[in-house]
Amino acid sequence: MSNATVAKHPCPECGGDLQWNAAKQALVCPYCGTVAKWTPAQPADPGTAVVEQDLEQALRDPAVNRDWGEQRREIQCQSCHAISVFVDGRVAQRCDFCGSPSIIAHESQKDAITPQSLLPFKISDGQVRDLIRKWYGSRWFAPDKLKRAALTDTLHGIYLPYWTFDAHVSARWTAEAGYYYYETETYRDAQGNTQRRQVRHTRWQSASGQLAHFFDDELVPGTGGVDSGLLAGVEPFPTTTDLTAYSPEFVRGWTVERYQIDLRKASELNRADMDRQVYQLCSQQVPGDTQRNLQVNAAYQGRTFKHVLMPVWLVSYTYGSRRFQIVANGYTGKIAGKHPYSWVKIFFAVLAALIAAGIVLYFIDSQ
Template structure:
């Protein structure tokens, strides 16, 4: 494969010539070789909202970039250093001599630099893994430091002015006294709630600012929402130097697709606002027609620590928000630990049943436990199983729904 080194960013150390990297700890460019540190001052005066209607033809804010695709999961990353091997941050697999392709892409308008360092991230990970009593014992060794990746994840943000016309029926409750005959043939009175419906309509105007939409397909929107929020008031001008020493994923969701997702979220918020306007005690037949204007968008990249590891042939991901340190992820559940816990519980139940059976026998001279005892025990066992299973679902279940 032909290497094109010209688009690899070089930022040599003025004191020793080694490549400088961006340090999350120092929030500065640093040299790992001689310890040189250079403060980076990043403003926010160049963060521009782009015209959404020009997105398809925009050549002013797009550049040609060299991308590497993961051979296993297809994640596309920009790598800012020359390397024969790339370990994929999303699935943990090693790619030797990854193939590079050139694509025209929107340049990020803004970035939130990493604040959480590798050491902080790995400490949080160890703590988090240790918290689960159901996690297999060998997991701690498996989640090694080299599986921890600091990756800038692509996002779109959208602004839109909306004007909505809504109509429907508002409902007001009132009560009537009714005479009813009960099963014994006696007549008595009771209060019955009824609803009076009346037509209502109106308009609703709202400006939506910075609706944040994930532009990656490697992480489901639901997964990343586990480490929300990102503090977007701290977004600074995009500066390629900040990426030195870090990976950055390239967006796969284009601006149009991202807007469709943003529009769903906006529509939901409009609908619930209109429902509030329509409703008296209740409402029905709400219909909303919305016009969208002044749509703008921008491309942001936000910091995320990802630990992707394989356990029993399944990929697990653990995430840390690189700005705030907020943690979320999935842990494998040890089959043996769960089985042992269930067996131990059943044993305990058996002992209790035997004891209470003996007590009953000594009290009443009966040879079998009464009916209540096994019934109570049964429901306790099934509720434990339910907890274990739902717990497993929470940790193991694949989240792939886009929403929220």
């Protein structure tokens, strides 16, 4: 992608820099309030569609596709090591991922791959506060401090880095397919009587086959700032609708996390994941009742990738000396979080249960 393809959309009224507004689902001018119409790029639109890039070429030539379309500033947290990117000249005082104030300027790497596309925020901060409040309501033993943390200014909208991969795979497999058959055997039981029983045997027969499969938009997270277990809890992020071509308007005013799993590492993770899936698919083709010695020979063609940004809302707080995160999918509103337990609440719940049990026993006793 060259400079020319990073589209800029100045405000049609005053020429100011537009910003994405999740509540209005539109680009809005922060200076004059003009709302600019926006529709997601349609895959059929030439020029605006989100383009897949050749993986091998990108790994060979890391110089392509490095323009963020705007002067950017990167900071790294000394506590959790997350790297945040700002394209709007903002200066952060604290890390958005863990709240630590120990942040230092991070040398913007020349070879940092620019996102090609992103999923704009659909859940506004007001909506996500409601969702977190409900989520909190279902956590009985969470301390009240959590509720306050969820409702105050520790809520951050962050675009997380993801890699998506496509590939065609053709595979050949060989295996031994096992077919069950039963034989009747006679044996003597403990009393010395002759008995009959059915015994299962397996007849093994060699089998082979072929598989052709297309992997479409396999996601690999590139984040270093968000707990991977929590992230898995708020996935999936849809990649077929509403994905729009990257432009600075969408990330201005939001924090972007710089990926820490690079393209090479991500492509290796993706390959291992596809290998696992291909093995599974071949295994399903083996006939018979059981199988063994499945050998798969897979060839991948046309591997392509995109670097995309996915929206999450993040609440990060410390409780005692421990750090907790609540993550909400900025598109679907799905929430995953860890929270400490309030021993005071648990103590009173146990006490109440004991009192209730005591009352029941008292009445049983007195009858």
